[in-house]
Amino acid sequence: MRFDTIIIGAGLAGMTAAIRLAESGAKVAVVSAGRSALLFNTGSFGLLGFDTAHNKVNDRAKALTELPEDHPYSKIGAGGIPSLADEARALLERCGLAFRCSSNWNNHDRISPLGIFRPAWLTLDGLICESTLADMPYRRAAVVGLAGFLDFYPRFIAASLRKAGYECDVFTVDTPDLQALRASETEMRAVNIERTLHGYGLIRFAEELKKLNIPSDATLILPSVIDKDELEIFNQFLRRPFLFAPTLGVSLPGISIHNAMVSRLKELGGRIFNGHRVNGADYEDNRLTGVTTDKLDDDRLVADNYIFAAGSFFSHGLMAEPDSIVEPVLGLDVDAPQERSAWFTPDLFGAQPVMKSGVATDGDFKAKRDGKAITNLYAVGSVLSGADSVREDSGAGVAMLTALRVADSIIKHN
Ligand SMILES: Cc1cc2nc3c(=O)[nH]c(=O)nc-3n(C[C@H](O)[C@H](O)[C@H](O)COP(=O)(O)OP(=O)(O)OC[C@H]3O[C@@H](n4cnc5c(N)ncnc54)[C@H](O)[C@@H]3O)c2cc1C
Incomplete structure (x- = not known):
């Protein structure tokens, strides 16, 4: 089966990329092994809640410029973030979702399921x-x-x-x-x-x-x-x-965001292979030529471009082996601390280096394999290296903004 772009993963990152591409008229397919982190979403999206010193971000523009250069936002460029954030919000609104945010371009406080005020970028109306x-x-x-x-x-x-x-x-x-x-x-x-x-x-x-x-x-x-x-x-x-x-566990706000995005993609003619796990890939001269899934027997899924949005450890986009962190499906390079002893620090509430592990990419989010960028394979969202989304409260922002950046670049080059 042939498509313009195949997206692996139906979480916030994969769905954002798929909708943006389908809106541009592309023939897209999303392959999804199962439920994503979106179903547990509190109804609030974080873009960058805490800075590198783990202080609450008051000036988001300044905090963005202070991120390390391997952070996904640094690859986008701090100057490009506000317009992508506006684009992300507009995309969610086209899905029929209504959000509250602060009137300037900074964070607002929302309440967590444990009753703590935390900084957020967008919060579903009514929460x-x-x-x-x-x-x-x-x-x-x-x-x-x-x-x-x-x-x-x-x-x-x-x-x-x-x-x-x-x-x-x-x-x-x-x-x-x-x-x-x-x-x-x-x-x-x-x-x-x-x-x-x-x-x-x-x-x-x-x-x-x-x-x-x-x-x-x-x-x-x-x-x-x-x-x-x-x-x-x-x-x-x-x-x-x-x-x-919000409540803990699979949440109603999370389900409503997921359903709204799925409906929008279907309306636009996008195809979703639900319950299909991508289990193999073929490469030729630094290009990905097709992927297989566990449900399609010998039929390969083929496209001009591929977007890998398989999520982090939670969704098995990354796996921890006894001595290494691996990306288990496409054989991609992973940025992670070399020794297991360097994955964690003794301070339970401190930054844990393992949390920044992820797929290695070049400056355009092209995924690397054996040290070389695959020219038609991009990685987006929480599978990327460089961000500690829990500590930074940046998960939704990284997912949506990297997805939009990649989708926009695919649209521009076609
Ligand atoms: C439990 C939890 C709750 C969170 N809540 C919030 C929140 O309230 N607000 C916030 O801002 N951030 C939250 N985050 C951070 C979250 O990581 C991001 O917000 C974002 O949703 C991540 O999206 P993603 O698309 O990158 O990955 P995921 O949501 O993890 O999606 C990955 C998708 O890829 C699929 N997949 C994996 N491997 C394969 C394969 N081989 N073949 C096919 N499909 C595959 C998975 O089944 C899944 O559908 C939460 C994270 C977790 C883990």
Whole structure:
């Protein structure tokens, strides 16, 4: 099967590249082995939350210029980041997603599932963050937990809100539907609760909330467990302001971003090979000539260009062997500390060198193999070396901006 570009991986990086290319009229295919980090996304995207000294970034433009030269943002060039960030946001909006961000080009605060204020670039509308808190009619909130739901921490969130100067109380709600779900502990997950809080289940939930004696001037802070298509009904029955806070595990905001991007790609005519793991590749004179998957028998997938967006350790884009970090599918070079003893530092909360491991690329994100850049194979997103996305809070930004940079370059050269 032949395409203009084949993308390996359907996470934020792969989907961004695929949508951008499909919007330009290219025939694209995405090959996806399984679920991506996007399904666990909190609904907030980080671009660069912490600088090299691990201080919260207040001046993003300055912090970008201070990154080491092997960082993906340095390869893009600090000057190119703002326009790519705008392009990324516009792409998400074309997928039907609405975001809050700060009015200038800096970070805003959002709340994490553990109730900590962290810097973010974009936050899905409806989630608790600096600007949605500012929109609350009074500086008073009521955080409402669900009985037996362990992926949400109302007391931590309330403590952070109080520290930020809001009056805040904690409540717990229960309904017969939630009780039924709790019969099996493994069912008490955001996605299962969302299925329960539909139609009459949601109305019963709103009725129980009303019985809680929550002060009338408090905005409710609820876990993200209600489908956005149900919000109008919920609003009608509840008749008071509410916001959502993210949960741990597979999250509703993450699923909604994933679904919105998949729908957009399909609308544009893109093809997705779901559940296919790329398991081999052929090369000829520093060019990739085709890839195979575990489900296509002898049929190869062939394209002019290939984008490798297989993610980091979490998605098996990288693997840790006893003495080396490897990219297990395409045989690409990996930048990583040589000795295992150099992977980690004793300070548990300090920077861990292994986290910056990733596929080696040239300045245009062309992946290297045996020291040479493969002319039609690019690597994007968290599989790249040079960024420590957890420590920097840069995961979504690196994923989207490197994907757009590569897609734009493919479009320009075709
Ligand atoms: C659990 C978790 C939660 C996170 N939450 C946030 C957040 O809330 N906000 C934020 O800014 N950042 C978050 N991050 C950081 C995250 O890494 C980036 O935001 C970004 O989503 C990474 O996207 P990616 O496309 O590079 O990789 P991934 O999302 O890991 O996607 C890689 C994809 O490649 C596929 N794949 C792998 N190997 C193959 C193969 N051989 N063949 C075919 N397909 C393959 C995988 O199945 C997967 O679909 C989180 C990371 C993790 C691990």
